[in-house]
Amino acid sequence: xxxxxxxxxxxxxxxxxxxxxxxxxxxxxxxxxxxxxxxxxxxxxxxxxxxxxxxxxxxxxxxxxxxxxxxxxxxxxxxxxxxxxxxxxxxxxxxxxxxxxxxxxxxxxxxxxxxxxxxxxxxxxxxxxxxxxxxxxxxxxxxxxxxxxxxxxxxxxxxxxxxxxxxxxxxxxxxxxxxxxxxxxxxxxxxxxxxxxxxxxxxxxxxxxxxxxxxxxxxxxxxxxxxxxxxxxxxxxxxxxxxxxxxxxxxxxxxxxxxxxxxxxxxxxxxxxxxxxxxxxxxxxxxxxxxxxxxxxxxxxxxxxxxxxxxxxxxxxxxxxxxxxxxxxxxxxxxxx
Amino acid sequence: xxxxxxxxxxxxxxxxxxxxxxxxxxxxxxxxxxxxxxxxxxxxxxxxxxxxxxxxxxxxxxxxxxxxxxxxxxxxxxxxxxxxxxxxxxxxxxxxxxxxxxxxxxxxxxxxxxxxxxxxxxxxxxxxxxxxxxxxxxxxxxxxxxxxxxxxxxxxxxxxxxxxxxxxxxxxxxxxxxxxxxxxxxxxxxxxxxxxxxxxxxxxxxxxxxxxxxxxxxxxxxxxxxxxxxxxxxxxxxxxxxxxxxxxxxxxxxxxxxxxxxxxxxxxxxxxxxxxxxxxxxxxxxxxxxxxxxxxxxxxxxxxxxxxxxxxxxxxxxxxxxxxxxxx
Amino acid sequence: xxxxxxxxxxxxxxxxxxxxxxxxxxxxxxxxxxxxxxxxxxxxxxxxxxxxxxxxxxxxxxxxxxxxxxxxxxxxxxxxxxxxxxxxxxxxxxxxxxxxxxxxxxxxxxxxxxxxxxxxxxxxxxxxxxxxxxxxxxxxxxxxxxxxxxxxxxxxxxxxxxxxxxxxxxxxxxxxxxxxxxxxxxxxxxxxxxxxxxxxxxxxxxxxxxxxxxxxxxxxxxxxxxxxxxxxxxxxxxxxxxxxxxxxxxxxxxxxxxxxxxxxxxxxxxxxxxxxxxxxxxxxxxxxxxxxxxxxxxxxxxxxxxxxx
Ligand SMILES: Nc1ncnc2c1ncn2[C@@H]1O[C@H](COP(=O)(O)OP(=O)(O)OP(=O)(O)O)[C@@H](O)[C@H]1O
Ligand code: SF4
Ligand SMILES: [Mg+2]
Numbered sequence: 001x002x003x004x005x006x007x008x009x010x011x012x013x014x015x016x017x018x019x020x021x022x023x024x025x026x027x028x029x030x031x032x033x034x035x036x037x038x039x040x041x042x043x044x045x046x047x048x049x050x051x052x053x054x055x056x057x058x059x060x061x062x063x064x065x066x067x068x069x070x071x072x073x074x075x076x077x078x079x080x081x082x083x084x085x086x087x088x089x090x091x092x093x094x095x096x097x098x099x100x101x102x103x104x105x106x107x108x109x110x111x112x113x114x115x116x117x118x119x120x121x122x123x124x125x126x127x128x129x130x131x132x133x134x135x136x137x138x139x140x141x142x143x144x145x146x147x148x149x150x151x152x153x154x155x156x157x158x159x160x161x162x163x164x165x166x167x168x169x170x171x172x173x174x175x176x177x178x179x180x181x182x183x184x185x186x187x188x189x190x191x192x193x194x195x196x197x198x199x200x201x202x203x204x205x206x207x208x209x210x211x212x213x214x215x216x217x218x219x220x221x222x223x224x225x226x227x228x229x230x231x232x233x234x235x236x237x238x239x240x241x242x243x244x245x246x247x248x249x250x251x252x253x254x255x256x257x258x259x260x261x262x263x264x265x266x267x268x269x270x271x272x273x274x275x276x277x278x279x280x281x282x283x284x285x286x287x288x289x290x291x292x293x294x295x296x297x298x299x300x301x302x303x304x305x306x307x308x309x310x311x312x313x314x315x316x317x318x319x320x321x322x323x324x325x326x327x328x329x330x331x332x333x334x335x336x337x
Numbered sequence: 338x339x340x341x342x343x344x345x346x347x348x349x350x351x352x353x354x355x356x357x358x359x360x361x362x363x364x365x366x367x368x369x370x371x372x373x374x375x376x377x378x379x380x381x382x383x384x385x386x387x388x389x390x391x392x393x394x395x396x397x398x399x400x401x402x403x404x405x406x407x408x409x410x411x412x413x414x415x416x417x418x419x420x421x422x423x424x425x426x427x428x429x430x431x432x433x434x435x436x437x438x439x440x441x442x443x444x445x446x447x448x449x450x451x452x453x454x455x456x457x458x459x460x461x462x463x464x465x466x467x468x469x470x471x472x473x474x475x476x477x478x479x480x481x482x483x484x485x486x487x488x489x490x491x492x493x494x495x496x497x498x499x500x501x502x503x504x505x506x507x508x509x510x511x512x513x514x515x516x517x518x519x520x521x522x523x524x525x526x527x528x529x530x531x532x533x534x535x536x537x538x539x540x541x542x543x544x545x546x547x548x549x550x551x552x553x554x555x556x557x558x559x560x561x562x563x564x565x566x567x568x569x570x571x572x573x574x575x576x577x578x579x580x581x582x583x584x585x586x587x588x589x590x591x592x593x594x595x596x597x598x599x600x601x602x603x604x605x606x607x608x609x610x611x612x613x614x615x616x617x618x619x620x621x622x623x624x625x626x627x628x629x630x631x632x633x634x635x636x637x638x639x640x641x642x643x644x645x646x647x648x649x650x651x652x653x654x655x656x657x658x659x660x661x662x663x664x665x
Numbered sequence: 666x667x668x669x670x671x672x673x674x675x676x677x678x679x680x681x682x683x684x685x686x687x688x689x690x691x692x693x694x695x696x697x698x699x700x701x702x703x704x705x706x707x708x709x710x711x712x713x714x715x716x717x718x719x720x721x722x723x724x725x726x727x728x729x730x731x732x733x734x735x736x737x738x739x740x741x742x743x744x745x746x747x748x749x750x751x752x753x754x755x756x757x758x759x760x761x762x763x764x765x766x767x768x769x770x771x772x773x774x775x776x777x778x779x780x781x782x783x784x785x786x787x788x789x790x791x792x793x794x795x796x797x798x799x800x801x802x803x804x805x806x807x808x809x810x811x812x813x814x815x816x817x818x819x820x821x822x823x824x825x826x827x828x829x830x831x832x833x834x835x836x837x838x839x840x841x842x843x844x845x846x847x848x849x850x851x852x853x854x855x856x857x858x859x860x861x862x863x864x865x866x867x868x869x870x871x872x873x874x875x876x877x878x879x880x881x882x883x884x885x886x887x888x889x890x891x892x893x894x895x896x897x898x899x900x901x902x903x904x905x906x907x908x909x910x911x912x913x914x915x916x917x918x919x920x921x922x923x924x925x926x927x928x929x930x931x932x933x934x935x936x937x938x939x940x941x942x943x944x945x946x947x948x949x950x951x952x953x954x955x956x957x958x959x960x961x962x963x964x965x966x967x968x969x970x971x972x973x974x
Contacts, residue, residue: 094572106563121571156660493952637819640812
């Protein structure tokens with residue numbers, strides 16, 4: 001794992017990113033998120049269901065539905081995708097920032113061959129003829145580990161196995177060598193054995209192409225093995241962030257601690273999160289003060305502040321990037337259990 | 338694919354045989370005796386049995402069905418000697434009233450029904466596939482409201498009602514178009530189309546409204562699908578993604594279209610009646626009023642055969658446009 | 666087991682409330698109620714007008730002019746609210762309200778019978794499974810795309826004339842109408858049967874009838890409401906259609922389909938169109954009202970029916 005390269009311009013920079021879903025009861029799904037993702041590094045975003053991971057991802061690539069109001073900035077290749085006109089965003093998607101979805105079967109067009117979908121994506125950004133695009137499709141399929149790509153390029157999605165489909169979707173995403181790749185739970189739908197292969201593929205591509213990879217996951221075991229940096233989200237906010245070493249070894253937020261404890265054994269084959277007691281907060285019903293206080297074992301020790309004062313991200317021991325938003329750990333370390 | 342086709346074909350034949358068997362049991366062991374109808378009121382017993390023999394109704398329903406199936410494949414001859422009547426394959430039965438095979442009767446009526454059905458189907462497809470996706474595109478707008486309200490009204494509207502109203506307004510009040518009669522295409526293509534314009538519009542509007550509603554909802558489903566979001570993530574413009582969605586909508590619409598067309602070819606009964614055109618539907622109705630069992634059973638079975646063949650064709654076409662169906 | 670019933674009841678009232686709140690649902694119910702009431706009170710309304718649907722009034726039509734009614738708008742007046750029928754001079758208002766009555770009674774009877782048949786078969790398919798489900802499933806699929814109308818017409822030929830026409834029509838409509846109900850109920854039952862409480866009932870050896878009545882039915886109430894509301898207008902359309910073609914009720918019966926069918930003759934005489942407009946509006950209102958209500962119910966109960974056709 002490389003050292004943080006703070007001097008280099010980040011490939012993706014989120015500043016005060018806020019997403020509100022409109023309607024009768026507006027939901028603030030993402031609330032003031034700041035993140036930097038650097039070329040060649042893997043940032044993992046973790047958090048319970050509904051914490052705003054996907055909303056953050058879709059806002060970064062400018063693909064939230066019209067019902068969502070987005071403020072703040074998401075800068076890729078010098079362009080702020082939040083404020084830019086759609087005509088400016090379109091050429092950046094796929095070429096500078098690309099995305100891999102959870103369910104490859106749903107995310108691939110059932111009526112078109114894999115090769116067609118990859119070469120279409122290529123031709124959106126390169127003025128080449130169909131033969132050249134097809135050659136490129138075969139090349140990328142080979143790169144993502146599809147055996148016999150010459151032949152499989154003309155297959156339809158339903159003719160691929162689950163793991164191969166996910167590889168094919170990754171191929172569609174990387175065919176234009178994007179600088180940022182967002183993978184939203186890319187392995188959740190896969191068998192355990194295949195999961196590892198797909199993760200290896202993603203990290204391999206990150207290294208080879210110098211991409212910045214944003215890996216959204218429920219799985220802290222995956223984080224431990226593949227990510228360089230981590231951002232823990234709760235109710236639309238980042239509550240702790242830093243390098244994986246910082247966060248795992250010097251855990252500075254009770255929620256992160258709870259997540260880690262709910263993960264029985266980081267080396268066990270299936271590492272879905274066990275439930276954390278209490279009801280997860282969400283943008284719709286955000287508690288006052290620290291949103292985690294109804295579930296937090298340390299809230300009582302701190303007292304009033306947890307229920308009334310919003311904690312902000314402040315530096316914590318470890319690397320310069322390690323920060324957490326918690327009144328308790330601002331004063332002292334979390335006691336070991 | 339060949340194996341799949343063969344299997345589907347075999348299944349279709351079996352289904353058709355099963356239907357015809359049920360129909361024969363029902364119709365030829367029932368109380369209605371076609372021989373007695375033909376014999377007339379003062380009916381000598383020997384004449385009756387003669388007629389029965391001629392028609393083949395002296396045998397049991399099952400044997401008659403076997404005769405029918407044989408006739409379908411190799412044709413058959415009714416009666417013997419000078420009176421004998423030949424019914425060539427595929428023989429759908431014989432009208433003793435008109436001394437003609439049902440097949441030739443259907444054949445003579447088919448151009449009319451086919452003109453109405455195909456034209457109406459094409460109009461409905463055009464109406465549906467332009468308005469539906471447009472309504473989806475401008476969801477909640479004026480056009481969407483019109484399409485939704487209009488399709489609700491038109492889907493509720495029986496075809497005969499709209500036809501009569503159209504005759505009343507465009508034929509009589511405005512005196513714009515002919516209201517009845519059919520001119521063969523070979524005689525004058527212009528008159529042919531001119532006489533069919535009202536039925537086409539009536540069928541086209543009613544079925545087109547259903548298509549428009551279906552295409553609209555399908556389009557909205559598609560536009561919310563993951564794979565179109567993924568396509569946008571590769572850098573496709575919103576416009577290009579809509580085009581992809583429209584293409585996807587064609588897949589289920591083609592299926593509907595094929596079945597509807599087959600159903601209509603079996604007899605556009607209401608339209609024919611309203612516009613006084615003598616197609617297959619009219620043939621069936623005439624058969625009912627003259628108690629001609631041969632015509633009635635023959636036309637009904639012909640309609641069933643069309644649907645089965647139509648289904649088969651739709652399945653094959655689907656294999657070409659929807660890759661997921663293709664593996665046999 | 667009562668728990669299952671209780672669980673089913675509250676979503677039911679919720680859905681009904683949702684239906685009552687939706688504009689389409691309200692409008693549909695209002696229209697339907699109005700027209701049904703008119704049909705139900707047909708004798709009363711006709712008496713109120715002071716006319717009888719069967720009385721011929723030769724003096725009201727112009728024999729020298731193709732039998733067109735005297736007076737404007739087809740003879741609309743204080744005594745003949747909708748005017749009179751060309752040729753016969755029968756009172757149109759009385760004919761229409763009696764026509765609604767006939768059409769609606771037949772359609773209700775046919776719908777009820779077909780839904781009972783369809784629901785029973787659908788539940789049996791979903792619950793029993795196995796070859797029973799496979800065979801009937803094939804059959805239902807097949808019937809679904811069948812040229813039913815042709816056979817409805819053909820059947821007229823073999824039905825003995827001793828059976829009253831309305832009865833024949835009802836039975837025939839029901840016999841062909843159960844298919845879509847069976848299909849929908851089948852899918853729903855299969856989903857329910859996969860749920861534990863049905864499994865539990867089956868495992869504990871509860872008799873079939875009890876499972877149907879006390880476990881399945883309460884959970885299918887919503888779907889059944891939708892099915893009834895949506896197959897009623899379809900039945901109305903087909904039944905009126907058959908009478909229109911002359912293969913349903915006798916031409917002398919006061920029925921909306923018959924009335925509209927006879928209007929073909931008058932259309933060509935160029936008489937004022939009241940004879941077509943009034944029965945048509947009545948028929949359209951029934952179909953439209955029921956469809957609106959059915960759509961609202963379907964949305965409220967979140968039942969997925971066959972496509973958007
Ligand atoms: N299109 C939408 N309209 C309204 N609310 C939405 C929409 N999409 C997401 N939300 C809400 O935004 C919040 C965050 O959703 P998001 O999908 O980002 O969660 P997530 O962290 O990705 O969860 P998961 O792990 O389940 O994928 C949730 O409360 C969700 O209900
Ligand atoms: S701020 Fe208080 S409630 Fe929130 S995590 Fe820290 S200790 Fe717990
Ligand atoms: Mg998500």
